[in-house]
Amino acid sequence: MEEQTLIEAQDLSRLYGRTAALSGLSLALRKGEILGLLGPNGAGKTTTMKILAGCLAPSGGSVKINGIDLAERPAAAKASLGYLPEQPPLYPELTVDEYLGYAAGLHGVPPAQRADAVARAKQACGLGDVARRLIHNLSKGYQQRVGLAQAIIHRPPVIILDEPTVGLDPIQIREIRALIKDLGQSHGIILSSHILPEIQAVCSRVMIINKGRVVYAESIERTAQHRMDSLVVGLRRGPDAGALRQIAGVERAEQLEAGLYRLTVAGGADPREALAEAAVRNGWGLVELRSQAKTLEEVFVELTSGEVTLHETLQEAA
Amino acid sequence: MSMVLTIARTEARRIFVSPLAWAVLAVMQLILGVFFVLYLDAYQREAGMSDQYMGVADFIGGGLYNTANVVFLLVLPLMTMRLFAEERKSGSLTLLLSSPASLIQIVLGKFLGLMSFMLAALALLALMSFTLCAGTHLDVGRIAAGLLGLFLMMSAFGAAGLFVSTLTREPVIAAVAAFGLLLLLWILQGVAQSESLQHADLIGYLSLIGHFENLRRGVFNSADVVYYLLFVALFLWLSVLRLDIERN
Missing domain, CATH: 3.30.70.100 (Alpha-Beta Plaits)
Structure with a gap:
């Protein structure tokens, strides 16, 4: 069971008009693993995550979540998925309790268990004190936590987090990272960030994306050895x-x-x-x-710098 | 179905925790109240003069409900603009799209949620009409037919507004466009009056207001009801299509 594959994405591509945001991207996520997606702005991180979360259909390729094809049986596949987009999808006019109750219902938690699910998510994300406040009045950090609570409320095997620590203060960042690491024990998590130390601190595997392709995929340990x-x-x-x-x-x-x-x-x-x-x-x-050692930053810069890309483009053209 | 209800319940809650709904209801009630008094006054004056008997229900149905219809036309785009446009702008639409709810469930849930507002507006209007019971024998059937007509009309406005709201990410544009669309469908009746036009009958038939006339006069014709149901179904279906296109 330890090696259970939670996400299996094959050969994903996505076109926006004529520009290819993704081409031939494959990835796999196993249980108990935190996969870090790295890449410069516009590399296709968010597009990848949107596709994995079912918010965007891929132009080509397939996604299996927990063994279920996302295109064929979306409802069943999405039930084992929690997604926190870049901008937390909150309803500012609701209280934290109302919002989380709704999120639980949306994700198919039976009515009798909703109160428990909400209480658990609030506890995990440290929201106990603000449960009855309007989301609108919460600070950015707390709003981010509400977004995270929404993503884990139905205890999905797969959690997808798009830049979860953006806009937080250093203490909040540490707390969220600790929470993610904790969740990573029992779930499979995909996390995107452009903060390299964050990936190093939290993730067990790192994947660098550039121009819609995977240019590097290795475990953090192997990365450390390789880089000497x-x-x-x-x-x-x-x-x-x-x-x-x-x-x-x-x-x-x-x-x-x-x-x-x-x-x-x-x-x-x-x-x-x-x-x-x-x-x-x-x-x-x-x-x-x-x-x-070569730092992850050096690896990153080396793989995503203009020259390599130019080289790749020339290869493609040839 | 439970998914639709979950979405509808939260949607209704979001409508009624926002000051917009209450402001709209208050203004609407004030305006309709003023008209109600004016019509009553006119009825009282005319009742003595006219030799032809005309029931108070007719008068209310004819005058007040027509006015109400115009007010709803102005107001519903304000309520529908938020449904998808605002959610898309704030990014909260992702919550629905990444959940196991299907697009059909999402659209139906939103529409049912909006219906809570329509029913509230209708209930206020019905209360106003039924205060007449205190002073006279009211033709309840007639009033009920008029209210049903108004409800169907509002559903049609709501469905069209919901569809327009899926087209854009700016709530204000959604409101303006929905208003334009509704007005256009409304004045088709006027267009159809033009003699030189071909297919004038068809155009007149498509007009929203024509089918309201019968119900307002207390004539329950199932064809009119079906017209509104089809209208609603068409625009909800277009909304689902539009959201599906967006995903692709």
């Missing part, structure tokens, strides 16, 4: 750079200053252990060993 591209080593009695290059996994070595070296790591290798052993064997006096 150089080591900075401090040796009290260091040899010359040539000797360091002999160690397995080191591609290039250069001396930065007396006793400080930068080693470029061959793709995917991790020479740290071998390096420490060699240092002990040869009595180099290892005092510092630091991996210089």
